[in-house]
Amino acid sequence: xxxxxxxxxxxxxxxxxxxxxxxxxxxxxxxxxxxxxxxxxxxxxxxxxxxxxxxxxxxxxxxxxxxxxxxxxxxxxxxxxxxxxxxxxxxxxxxxxxxxxxxxxxxxxxxxxxxxxxxxxxxxxxxxxxxxxxxxxxxxxxxxxxxxxxxxxxxxxxxxxxxxxxxxxxxxxxxxxxxxxxxxxxxxxxxxxxxxxxxxxxxxxxxxxxxxxxxxxxxxxxxxxxxxxxxxxxxx
Ligand code: PXP
Numbered sequence: 001x002x003x004x005x006x007x008x009x010x011x012x013x014x015x016x017x018x019x020x021x022x023x024x025x026x027x028x029x030x031x032x033x034x035x036x037x038x039x040x041x042x043x044x045x046x047x048x049x050x051x052x053x054x055x056x057x058x059x060x061x062x063x064x065x066x067x068x069x070x071x072x073x074x075x076x077x078x079x080x081x082x083x084x085x086x087x088x089x090x091x092x093x094x095x096x097x098x099x100x101x102x103x104x105x106x107x108x109x110x111x112x113x114x115x116x117x118x119x120x121x122x123x124x125x126x127x128x129x130x131x132x133x134x135x136x137x138x139x140x141x142x143x144x145x146x147x148x149x150x151x152x153x154x155x156x157x158x159x160x161x162x163x164x165x166x167x168x169x170x171x172x173x174x175x176x177x178x179x180x181x182x183x184x185x186x187x188x189x190x191x192x193x194x195x196x197x198x199x200x201x202x203x204x205x206x207x208x209x210x211x212x213x214x215x216x217x218x219x220x221x222x223x224x225x226x227x228x229x230x231x232x233x234x235x236x
Contacts (some may be wrong), residue, residue, distance in 0.1 A: 006210055012049040065086035066145070078115055121145065148207075151179075192209055
């Protein structure tokens with residue numbers, strides 16, 4: 001299984017001081033040296049962490065691939081069309097949220113999601129849709145033409161006990177089987193950490209995990225290279 005490292009928190013630390021460091025571009029280089037298979041950033045509409053400059057430089061400097069998390073908002077879609085990241089993950093976005101809360105409601109926004117997916121994919125960017133492990137969302141995702149879904153693992157990660165965790169794991173397994181039947185490729189992410197990540201091996205057909213918070217948090221104590229290497233070892 002591949003590891004996409006989300007480096008938004010490096011930019012968050014920079015932005016709390018509106019400083020020039022720490023630089024997420026440097027973080028991406030270290031993550032790649034430590035075995036990251038891809039770099040993920042979320043260009044939010046309010047630019048609270050990742051800036052346009054970061055995306056531009058990452059596109060010029062990374063050796064792997066850039067996965068741009070983005071809302072279906074005109075400004076960000078225009079930027080994605082201009083910057084041409086290798087991958088884009090469409091996510092819901094609310095200004096007041098601390099992080100992405102829940103998956104994209106593809107079912108209720110199918111026309112818009114299909115339109116943006118086609119524009120991006122025609123422009124050379126492979127699209128994934130960040131969705132909850134729910135049958136109706138997977139069926140809708142299959143109709144949009146998106147090559148990938150990213151299964152939202154937040155409920156699994158937040159489960160309060162082992163029984164709840166296993167129920168959430170089952171939902172991910174069923175969702176992944178269904179998506180695979182529709183010919184969609186499958187990634188997963190949100191809330192994964194050094195303790196719960198090994199259970200992702202029970203979910204079939206997963207290609208890549210996108211992980212941010214736990215890796216950057218551990219890097220504060222261990223250094224980024226060690227934090228990425230340790231996670232890479234756990235998932236591969
Ligand atoms: N995948 C998506 C779509 C996300 O929005 C995020 C958070 O930015 C992640 C994965 C990574 O989540 P975490 O930071 O909890 O590892």
